[in-house]
Amino acid sequence: MPDIRFDTYYRYDDLTRILRSLADENPKLVRLESIGKSFVGREVWLVTVTNFESGGDGEKPALWVDGNIHASEVSPSSACLYLIQKLVAEYGKDADITRCLDTRAFYICPRVNPDGAEWALADSPKIIRSSTRPYPFDEEPIEGLRREDVDGDGRLLLMRIADPNGPWKVCPQEPRLLVRRDPAEAGGQYFRVLPEGVLENYDGITLKVPPTKEGLDLNRNFPVAWRLEGEQEGAGPYPTSEPEARNIAQFVVEHPNITGGVTFHTYSGVLLRPYADKSDETFPAEDLWTYQKIGQKGTDLTGYPNISTFHDFLYHPKEVTTGAFDDWLVDHIGVFAWTVEIWSPHRQAGIEKYKFIEWYREHPLEDDLKMLKWSDEALGGKGYVDWYPFNHPQLGPIELGGWDHLYAWTNPPPQFLEKEIALFPQWIVWHLLISPRLESLEATATPLGGGLYRVRFVAQNTGWLPTYVTKIALKKKVIRGVVCEIELPDGAALESGQQRIETGQLEGRAYKDSAPTVWVADPTDDRVKVEWVVKAPKGGAVKIIAKHQRAGIVKVEVNLGSEESL
Ligand SMILES: [Zn+2]
Incomplete structure (x- = not known):
């Protein structure tokens, strides 16, 4: 483990060096890649954390975590770094973290906007909202x-x-x-x-x-309810026009295994959830209930209130903001996403109940x-x-x-930083552990005589969330159901059943009532059963692959055995 300090804010070169050593020293758990460049040309780093020996990240449900899209909000980078080192240090010791990395994956982008952060962290700091690209005019203000x-x-x-x-x-x-x-x-x-x-x-x-002069706000540049500069300051010329926003949007769409997101900002000491521009009534009821449960867990574990941006965090009661990353994750990707505003100077001073804005x-x-x-x-x-x-x-x-x-x-003054960012890993790990997860329940081959075998495969979603994660995702058709596939040995043929079959979504345990009354029933809608009849030579094996973009991949091999066992 490299020497990482949490009583200081790292500039880009130091952050890069630390991330490299984390990956170099922990190849089983950590991989580092660049997901693109910033406006100035700095690499934007993405850290994947999972137990690679139990399967690649792409075969597992994942959680997105990022920080520092806003230039001077540098403690979010530290929160990401803290999470990475915690996962690595506690793997094999903490039961939840171990199970989480064995079965799931984290995608962590500690510094979405390295250019803006360099300005904020300079000896003579320069404070801008976001990108260092001049916008809308590449010239000094007139006066x-x-x-x-x-x-x-x-x-x-x-x-x-x-x-x-x-x-x-x-x-x-x-x-x-x-x-x-x-x-x-x-x-x-x-x-x-x-x-x-x-x-x-x-x-x-x-x-x-x-x-x-640098008038962009990268967190208004995402393609959700996006509006022109005249209506939404800082939105940029078109959605994801800016490389920093495009880098992370592109990564998210290329990783359909992402089941949720946490984007760190400062400050206010709150867990904010979408929408920023719409009332809670616009959510499908089940999504809102689930969102509130995740938020309550966050409040229990971090002490931060969980609130809706639209209802409790508008900068002006008659004006909304649009084009934010978390709104995009919810509305277009169909996952649960949070904007975590780290640090509340008010609460530090003993002002407990205050209205944030x-x-x-x-x-x-x-x-x-x-x-x-x-x-x-x-x-x-x-x-x-x-x-x-x-x-x-x-x-x-x-x-x-x-x-x-x-x-x-x-940001927290450096001496307060570690205590503040230590509040989050437990909730973030929990947030990933509630994801859907496809697991094999049964895979058998029964000889039927005459070289025929009945192959039966049963998989289940062992996660709390359904495989589709949100009703929004279902409604917007951004996900498909579980796809089961059978691979036959040489000389074998399918007598009945399809080689590939889409079997639909699997429920989780998220929508259950709070007590078992007469209104409750627990059908096995978390399971899928597929049967094939295979004609095959003796002693072969079939391979079954079941996959769901959000619930992971299951691969099993079933020996066909011999007919004598009949
Ligand atoms: Zn921010």
Whole structure:
């Protein structure tokens, strides 16, 4: 096992080196491949984790896990890395992890957007939403604010500009904080606040905040309910126009064994589920019930609330977002997918029940005081910086200070990282263990005399989820049923039955009632039985292969024995 630290954030070269050693040192469990290049040309790494000795990943149900599609959300890469090292270290020790890797596979892409992450992790960080590709215009904004570390102290803070018409004033209870000026108040000292930066073509009066030159949001670039820039900022010119989005979409469609997905983001400390643009009522009821059960397990194991993006995480109550990866996994691929927003500075500060997005619009001063106390005590004062004078190149004497958002909010400060990302592996392993899984129950050959044998094969879905995973997948016809195939020895022929036969979907145990009452019955709809009559010379063997794209592949060999045993 390479030396991996979880109290630091790795840049691309170090991350690459660690992933290589994980694969080199654990060939039985880990494989590394590139699934394409980033805009700048960096390889995007994909790590497959399974017990390769019990079968290739393609023959097993799988779970997709990724992180860092958003540039400055780097703790998601650490969460992926933590998961990989946990799987490797605990294989053979932890019963669930061992069974999971013996029967199933993980596809883990720790850094979907390496270009954006390099900017965020630079000594003088540059913060953008996603891709470093200029969009929609390949030129500098004409005028206005450009976020930059103007005093060169390695932090991006806020600028406080004295202005008699400003909306903020010094908090009477805590002079380091700013609070809103009362609507009818006049005559005090007031301020405007802007992100730290320089002003291009400043006329001495007008403060403009233009969109950044790199205006893409890769998590709006997927082909689900995709909309043009005018309706959905950052969506790009067409769905999967950007290599980072296309890389992972292409991988997912080429791996139909994927049964679910977890995409790590920051921050808020929540497990978000689709849809982002539609009410829960649009889900088939069974899918919603199952989704809620998976979410509840996640809440039990991580402490993060599980919520719907549409119902509880809209940035504006009247506006939805579209083109997100998790929505695409649900709506087009038909699997259960989650956006996990790592880290809640609020909860760290002791604010337990808060409305994730609503909070920014309205919250009590008490919360600000709690957060400030947390910065003072837990972060040694590094989270919230008291205002200090600065002579700004365009604005003259102003003050810098306020929250160091990138340090305290965007990702866990390094000393808090490991504790936070250690919350997830158990739920993620559980999420994969609930997948459908095809297993052989019986494979026999009964001699009928005259060189004839009746071959009987029974397979079952031993997973909790049905083989189709979601009703959405069934409805949208993105999956086929179990296909059973018989291979005959030389000189043999099929007397009855088809060589290949599609037998339909198998149920799991996911939709069972909560207690066995008179309304409950458990028919064997989790089983499939196929029979063939084979005419074959003595002593041969037939091979039976049963496969389902989401439930895996079963291969058995049946000896035909001799007629004398009749
Ligand atoms: Zn994000």
